Amino acid sequence: MRLLILGTGHMANAHARNFIEIEGVTLAGAVDIDKVRAEAFRDKYSFERAFTSLEDALAWGDFDAVANVTPDGAHHSTTMKCLAANKHVFCEKPLATNYQDAMEMAETAETSNLVGMVNLTYRNVAQLQTARLLVTSGQVGKIRHVEASYLQSWLVSKVWGDWRTESQWLWRLSKQHGSNGTLGDVGVHILDFVVFATDTEIDEVFCRLKAFDKADGNRIGEYQLDANDSFTMTVSFTNGALGVVHSSRWATGHVNELRLRVYGDKGSFEIQHRHDGSKLFICLGDDIETASWKEMEAEPVPTNYQRFAEAVGQGRTLEPSFRHAAKLQRAIDLATVTEVDRREHRLGSA
Template sequence: MENDRTLKAPSRLRAGFVGGGFMAEVHSRAARAAGAYIAGISSSSPASAARAKDRLGVEQAYASVQDMLDDDTIDVVHVCTPNATHVAVAEAALKAGKHVVCEKPLATNVQDASRLVELAAQAGTVATVPFVYRFHPMVREARERIARGQTGRISSIQGSYLQDWLLSRDDDNWRVDAGIGGPSRAFADIGSHLCDLLEFVSGERITRVGALSRTLFSGRANHKDVQTEDLVAAVFATENGTVGNLLVSQVAPGRKNRLMIEISGSESTVQFDQEAPETLWLGKRSGSQLLVRDPDALSPEAARFSVLPAGHPQGYQDAFNAFVADTYSAIAGRTPAGLPTFRDGLRAAVLTEGILDSSASGQWIEVPSVHQLEGVQQ
């Protein structure tokens, strides 16, 4: 089957990057794959920007973020800095008239996330957040099957996102610092991805949450007073009465990046596991099936993201490439389905706040409706 996926915008965008760490590397590979020119980079210092320029193969290092934003030749800005800096950088980029791709969390509180949504609307530019797991072909296949009613009436939703990179007391990172990473760590960092995927695939919104969180180590190698959580467990309900549960942990031995969702209905169950992204498990009372990615056998939307033939595995970077390509396509005036915008970043901030409030109070928390959260729906 010929793949008609458009990976490049009609004109070559000039992309600027703020931050030069791991995520900037991922973003830059995706930008190149989408046909952009990696024009500039700024970082925490001129020296850091110069090092990142050489490592990432960027045309120019700027002495400051503002210097880069003042460059009228930069079309789109990728914000790849620590969490607490996202709001200021994204706000400045929007006010400079740039399109913006901002790493999650969009903001560390709901008020700031709401302001960025309003600024993006006022600017009239494209503003997206990389909830990239939406861009696995088999995720789109699961979403399409549920939307067509093949699972029947949804009764339960469960999911988990498990990692082990902060397993021991000696493991440390800037993200554990609430002043830099925000008041939530495990949930804001990876639970936001999980909830985005659960809602995106099921088509349902979480309306109530009851959560427990735990911090295993009050002190780590470089942080002596850790206030952010290592793991979160929660039960929830959706507006349709569906019940669900989720577990998020960065201290689960052996789990490197295991994002799993399972949605059950009256007719069948659908399960996706990000560590095995080429397959979709379909369960029925009469038996189960492991559906393997094959563009010829998938729905059109899933096939659009199948950029390699069946049997040639796709993974995380492919999903990230697809997200950036669709962002650039939106900049070119198209309207790609399922593109996560700043509104989705706001949704994640509201869910994070609900989880934190529930864990602190020991009570169920009502999550605001879509209309209350996001104003006019997209």
């Protein structure tokens, strides 16, 4: 597979490092509107070519697939151009900034017989994959209740740099720069974490959003800091379970932590995924009578990058697919609506 990486920001480095290790993958081209950045990225990872526009790269066309690592607001327009050029696409999350655009991307990829997959990175967590097997094998029983959180602290600390001075973080706080805030940025991750582990879908959502004051006039330079920093959400699932999901960038002491607790009528599990490691704890069988919890080991799993390369090689889309990401975006869109009209919404079919 010959690969073009579109965008050379923070996450593009993760794409390059992972794809370069996969046998049969060639880093064909890199694209960035800044010529200096594009050429520096090309030289750092030994790409064949560097471009300052997607159009120039598509005119060249000597590649099979695109890793789309542009900002959220550019995912739809750039992916549609790649699909029109008959290129497979591995897109960063969220797939799009609204459900309509996400579904258009999904349907176009499907009708064009092209691979369309989304980098929901926490599918790479082995403990998540192992927990799902506990559900699908029936060991947890019927799921009744779910608790999930995604906690970050980059608005409190400088562990990833100073958001007050760096555009790579400031745009995530501004609606006019294409951000849907914490809900749009990491909400898609924690919702995927939940529905994948529990082997179910979201039925209804009810959400509250909050953007806190962060600067004078809530503005830094060209960035109006109006995108939500925190959300709390109640969820009902198609398997009948109820759940609570929340996230914040103000979670002091939590660099980057996902936590999921799932309670069934035969047992429970808890996943803790932090920046420094992951753990899976289970309470099953006789242990439920004594409320005893044990840590369960998990075998490594293929990464999304490996699965995308495999999918292109096989000519068929694997999960997480564009359509799956569109369903998550539907939930996120409706969550935003519930903040306005103060009532629960049902997703319906997608």
